[in-house]
Amino acid sequence: MSPDSKDERSMQISCPLPVTQYSNVLVAHGGGGRLMHDLLRKVFFPAFANELLGQGHDATVFGVADAARLAFTTDSFVVRPLFFPGGDIGRLAVYGTVNDLAMAGARPLYLSAGFILEEGLAIDSLWRIVQSMASAATQAGVQIITGDTKVVDRGKGDGVFINTSGVGVVEHQLQIGPRSVREGDVILTNGDIGRHGISILAVREGLEFETTIESDLMPLARQVLALLEAGIEVHCLRDMTRGGMASALNEIADGAGVAVTVEEGLIPCRDDVRAACEILGFDPLHVANEGRFLAFVPASHADLALSTLSRVTTECTPAIIGRVTGSGEAGVVLKSILGPNRVLDMLSGEQLPRIC
């Protein structure tokens, strides 16, 4: 603050000094939006720079001598509440990592599980979380083969934090990632968006809607492998977790250096999710999902991709939502239901509920 600054114009056109840099970590730095990407770009990527990390993908694919190509990824889970409609932190920790492997087109094989437990956590809660992880691993076709447990003092954690890392095997020759995206590619989603984020928010904030909105949490490897087995030349995959569909589209557009156009009217979103978003002033395109992904495929493979996804997905309805419209100038354009185009940007920080 600058109580001594005298500004003769303060009663006329007044405006604040800029907050140019945050000197502390904000919650928004983990929100999947622009602040988080700044953090990755300015802190982590330069420090750890190497070619494999430079793939900039959900999981990194690498070769080991002459053996098969492997995919490797890691993710930490800090969700509150630990149990939510449609899932819990344990199931999330398994599927989250399995899904990152799937986004590299890999068949998930093995996971590690690291637990940071807070003193005072009910053993019963831990037991339920672990049981849930075991059942999720079976469902996703992976084994948890190594792990670690630490306990921190009460107040130093939030019940339980889980880190999982995962290894999968790549059984195809495709280079799946933003760099393979081409002009003319068609973009599909495997289902309706926004359920997970709204489900968590409703429990966390004690919001009651007429129906309980359950998380869309599910393992995605089966759907991805079905696409590959059908012979579809998958160019890029991305799960739409934090930051939602808008962040996923922007990440790929930036990474590929392409212009992308999606049609608002084609993007599936359930009425209850949209209603909740209307009330809170959120855009469903920015809301997190845990069982939804984008697939970029050549236009000639789009129909087959859609029918394949429809065949293996019973819980939600896949849809074609847009296409890659140009190369050179990266960005995402949304064609509104009323016709005019608008920019679809990444979320800035956190989604904050509106005042009115």
Place this chain on the structure above:
Amino acid sequence: MKYVEEYRDPAKVEQLTRKIASLVTRDWTIMEVCGGQTHSIIKYGLDELLPPRIHLLHGPGCPVCVTPSEILDKAVFIAAEPNVIFCSFGDMLRVPGTVDDLLTAKSRGADVRIVYSPLDAVKIARANPEKQVVFLAVGFETTAPANALAVHQAASWELENFSVLVSHVLVPPAIEAILSAPGCRVQGFLAAGHVCSVMGFHEYEPIVEKFKVPIVVTGFEPLDILQGVFMCVRQLEEGRSEVENQYARSVKREGNRPAQELIRKVFQVVPRKWRGIGEIPASGLGLRDEYRKFDAETRFVVPEVNASTGSECISGLILQGFKKPPDCPAFAVGCTPEHPLGATMVSTEGACAAYYRYRSRKQ
């Protein structure tokens, strides 16, 4: 989705835009008062659907935008005091004061909480008698009844640990200030539907009488806004200036009487400083003497801050309809939602943030 989709029907939108186009014989400049309307206009591209002779200007009706930085400095100061739980609507957390925003205060250890209703803050106060709970009571007439109710409830529960930091503003004085400013280009207004659902629209009748401008009480969905524009243009073309009500499904002339009584019971009309515009007489609400003990500014010793101004930002001119966001040299260059120079870039309802989010920055 019922009650939403009907108002976003593409066929009806096209019908209405054609009707507007057939009505227009010359250039008209209309200001939508409310930030929610600005957001809808830019999000759906309604301005692009209108005939080029209709010029929409974005008004001062974003409560986040017009809250003066001094109030945010006070909020950050109080939040950092020991033993305080500071409660606010979500989108106020990212609005910078002179130096910091509340999110930064939170990252330094202040207990800053988002609430969805001021009554939740009262509940927090009741559950934490050893803490001082402060609610940032900002907004227009829309949020005033709930804020008044919170203070009233705290008084009836005799809570000693609840207070509000008040910076309430009123719409009619702002419209008068805009119309009285030299060089004002606004020929008609779309008034904010939700403000009128509380206050009614009789307050606008003297303004229409005095300044001879049409004011149409308008809702927030695409069809609402286009119908509001249609009604406003029809008045302008016919040389009429009246208060008309497009938002009749929510708004009555007299408004919501019990809500108004509650506001009058707790608050009184006071002069207020508007961020970007300056002080407007009788343009805000402050606590009445009977409720003064719930005023956070008397409960805490808050240093007076004279907010300094950023030179590049033109948000004041934007809020008064003299400029549009892309006219600003800092727009999307030095000023972005991550690092806003002015409040119109912070709130999702601010005109600059709406342009930044939804319009190409390469124009």
